[in-house]
Structure formats: structure tokens, C-alpha cells
Amino acid sequence: MFAYYLELGLRSLKRNPVLTALMVLGIALGIAASMTTLTVMYLMGSDPIPWKSSKLHYVQLDNWSAEQPYYDDGRPPDQVTYRDATALMEAGKADKQAAMFKMSLPVQPENREVKPFQSLGRVTYADFFAMFEPPFAYGAAWNHDQDAAHARVIVLGKDMNEKLFGGQNSVGKSVRMDGNDYTVVGVIGDWKLRSRYYDLTNGAFDDADEFFMPYTTAIDLKHHGTGNNSCWKSSGDGWDAYLQSDCVWQQMWVELDSPARLAEYKSFLDSYVNEQKKLGRFPRPLNNRLLDVNQWMKDQKVVSRDVEVQTGLGFAFLAVCLVNTIGLLLAKFTRKAGEIGLRRALGASRRNVFAQYMIESGVVGLTGGALGLVLTGLGLVAVRLLYTEYKSVAQLDWTMVTMTIGLALVSALLAGLYPTWRACQVAPAAQLKTQ
């Protein structure tokens, strides 16, 4: 009977093209509004590295003032000091670890046709690449020995390699930055990062890093970070005083392969801070945190309140569209009371009538869903054009495509429920006499 009801549904929709178009358009617009905003919200908040997000942990140490917490709710600072980052790196207690900070350097290309430009990159350790797994187009990451040797090496991002070397394999070539030469050891390929989750303190949806440089090398060359920097007391004068200060400006990630290792590392952090307390640092009570990737994203509100409100409004619009569809379906089914009465007389049970008209509603939903998908695609193009920072998250994936069609179908079935119920209440005897 499903095929029969489907055929009747299609026939009925073809018979009233204007009414059908209004219903389909109503659902499609509602779906597009809700799914465009939901897609952005979903991709913003989705796990960027699901296969190991529970192993990667962001380190937070509360070195803040005794008088005032970093956050009013008592959460520790979002970043760590140079002094603590290097101490944790030297201790090497995690399975993998990488301190890092954001840095900007001028680039002087060898190719005279390319003008010098300012580039934004990341200073970190060799483990960064094993932890966050960027795909390499050419070469590989530098190694621990090169970290220790303060080597003048560099890993280029895809865009910078494109700019300097036309996208060719540049491994072994030299790049001049701020008057120093660095040898390219690797080139990152197409790294599809929805958010730059490893540095949420400096803009989760900023452009991908253009280069990566060993931490030890950058510190040697006294390269300041260009990310956020917070201090609760004076950082003193000069580079060395700044490095020894309690200013927080670096991010610290560790990879811990098991819950036991997590517990061990937490214990190690507590011991470390207690030792530092003896040296007169860390005046606040112990407040160390190790949050995994998803916890850290939630803590940093990667999905902003604005986006949540927009998504809410999108769904409110869908609700309005559905109310409109309910009205149109009601009008359509009411007009068919005579046919319903006849079918009942010829042997259709209420269940048959219910199935027939729910399937007709479903056909409206699927058609609206297909059109809604196209409009959602256009909506996301508009989001990418209007909000360039969201370009990595304003994309449809298969989950969202399936969800769009599913939502349209469920919406139409919900909209069809009341009109169909009314259709089932048609008294056949009364209708047959008035035909």
C-alpha cells in the first residue's frame, strides 16, 4: 500500500501546483534558516580530533594574584608563563608535550617578484606534529634533537609554501625571516581544521598558521609572542625579566595515553606547583586543571552565545513555517473530505486514511527538504562571504545533509499530523450525501 499512497500523494500534489509550491517553499525556507545556523553551530562545537581528543589535555596552572582570581568564578588563567612551560617541557612527564605561542615575523622572499610580507605562525616543539597530526605534503616535522639543538629549521603551512615556492616541494630550501635564514624541513598539506582548537585563546576561527618554528630557536632569537599576554604584576625590564615574570602568554598541551597517566600527570603538576610555592610563587590555593580537547572548547565557549541565539531564531522561523504548512495542509485535506468519505465507504479504515495523508505530508517534507538543502548550501555560501572567520565551519557535511532531509521529513510529518487526524474524523455518511 505504501507505493499506492505515494502515487496518490504525488498525484494530489501535482493537482494543486500553487498550493504545493507554497507548502514546499515554506518548509524549504524554514529548513534552510534553521540548518544554516545549526550547521555553523554544530561544526563550531564538533570534536576536531575525535580519535584522540580524550588524550590531549590543555594545562592550566593558577599562578595568579592572591588578592584576585583570574576569573571571578575561580577558573585558573587560560595560558601559562614561559617559566612554567619550559619547566614542564624539561620535566617531560607526559607521553608527548608541546608548549607553544603565536608569533608574527616579516618574511623576505628570495624571489624578487614576491614582496616582503608579515606572516603569522606558531612557535612550538617537535611533539606538536605528532599530537595534532597535521598532514604533510612534503618532508616531515623537525625532531627532538633539533629542538635541543635550537635548530634554524621551519615547517611551512600550505599557503606560505604556495606564496614563496609556488606550491612546489620546498624541503631543503631556505626562508629568510626577520634577518635569519631557516631551512624548510616540511610543508603542511591540506589541513582541514574546523577551528584552531590548539590555541583558542587567540581566536578559534583565525586563519591557519603560516609557519611553525622550534620554540628553543625562537626564544634564542628573543622573538616575542603576538598573542594574548596577561600579567597580574609588572613583568620587569628587559627580555630576561619578561621570561621570568608571572605573565601568561603561552599554551601548553600534553598527550596522556590512559586515565592512569592522566592521574599521574595531575599529581606531578600539583607537586610542581607546591615546589614553586616554596619559592614564593603561586600564592593562590592549588588550582591546576587538565581539560581534554572537548572540555577545553566548551570552557572557552567556542560556540558563542550569539551563534546559539541565531540557531534558536532559525528554529523559531522553522516553527512559523510549519504553522503555515499546517494551515495549508488543513485547507487541502478539508477540501478532500468528499474523497475521504468515499474511500471510507469503499473499505478504507481510519488507519488507511491516516497512512495515505501522512505519506502525502511526507512527500511535501522530502521535496521541501531537497529544496531546503539547496537553500542551506546558498545560506552557508552567504555566511562564508559575510563572516570570513566562519569559512571553515560554514560547510555542509554528510551528517548535516542527512539531518537536513531528516528534519524536513519530521517537520512535515509533524505539520501533517493535525490535518491528517482531522481527515480521519470525516464522517463518510455525511460526505457522501453532500457530494
Add this chain to the structure above:
Amino acid sequence: MLQMKHLSKVYRTHMVETHALRDFSIHVRDGEFVAVTGPSGSGKTTFLNIAGLLEEFSGGEYWLDGVDVRGMDDNARSKLRNEKIGFIFQSFNLIPDLNIFDNVDVPLRYRGYAGAERKRRIDEALTRVGLASRMKHYPSELSGGQQQRVAIARALAGSPRLLMADEPTGNLDSLMARGVMELLEDINRQGTTIIMVTHDPELAARAQRNVHVIDGQVTDFDEEPKLRVPTRDGNPAAATA
């Protein structure tokens, strides 16, 4: 075939209680052709709707082909209606979007027959009413008489035991009406029981037995059929009301 005992039907609103049928008893034997007559508002259509399981009754008993229909749920009533009863209406009640073939197909779909069986039955029914060549036509392309023949084919396709006709010639001119009546008589001769509601004394006279209804009650009836016709079980039909 059909037996009602002391049946009543009351329509209730906030203000009024209307007794459409009261103490209504009738017994229609297998193979009969019964005409139900009476003035407008007398309750003859209410009787037909209850007999056709399109409406529920308020009190009394109703047996259809040996089945007690009291307290049946909607599914069971729909199934019984589909299997046992064919309807013919005054205004034909064909679905304008469907061609003739698909119109006749409607009750067969609810019976759950396979495609080949449905096609065989539709061919047979349309051939019987002389419209086999018009299968692909739409109702609007046929005359009133032809549309009523399609409705008869639709009623016959499921091989019902009982045919219920509500003023079947009311919307037809006399020539077409005569053709439809001859067809109904032919169907009855083949053994199908027919109950026909009509205002027309001339049509009623052609039925084997007349039942007159006034104010929801049977007031006058023929004790015996005018003609004795062989029934499916081979016994002559007799009727009391």
C-alpha cells in the same frame, strides 16, 4: 443476509434529541431486491448508512451476513464493509483525478489483492457494465449514465454479497435511468442482494419487495417477494419486515 431488530438511531445535540430510527426491524434474505421508500427525512438514508456500516446505531441488534456488528472497531467494520458491501450513490461519487480503471481499483486496493487479480476483476466488472473500452477515460469525459455504470462496476469488482443503492437513478434522465435499472436487475438475477433507497414509485415497483419508512419506523411492507428468485443456497427467497 441482513437482519435488524428493534434498531434505533438517536442524534444528540446540546438542545435536541432526534430519533432518526426507532424500533426499526427488517430482515432481508439472500438474493432479494428490496426497495426502501418513504418521504424525505423519514430515515431511509440513515437506515442505508447503518446497514452499510457507515454509521453506528444507538440501540438494538444488527446482523450482516451472520456477523453481529455491534461493538466492532473501525478496522473490523471497514474490512467487513469492503468485503461484503458495494455502494452506488445518487451522485456517482467517482474520484475526478483518477481514470475509470483507477476508480474501480479503489476498493480492491483496500482488499489487498495483488496487481494481476485486481486487473482481472476490473476488466471483468467494466466489461459487465459495457465500459471496458473506456478504462483510460476520466469521469468528466463520460455521460451521467456512463458514470453511474462505472460506479456500479466499482461496486461489483469486489464481488460483494450486498449492493446498496441510494437513489441510483436520481441524477439521470429516463433513458439512462432505465439502462441502470436493467443493469441492477441483471446483477440481482446473478444472485447479489440489492437494497435500493428511492423516491420513485415506478422504480420501487420494479423491486421484488417494498419497505415503506415513515418517521424512522417501517410502516408498510410486502410480506412476500413479488417474484421468487433462486438464491445462492438454492432456496427460494422470502422476506419479512
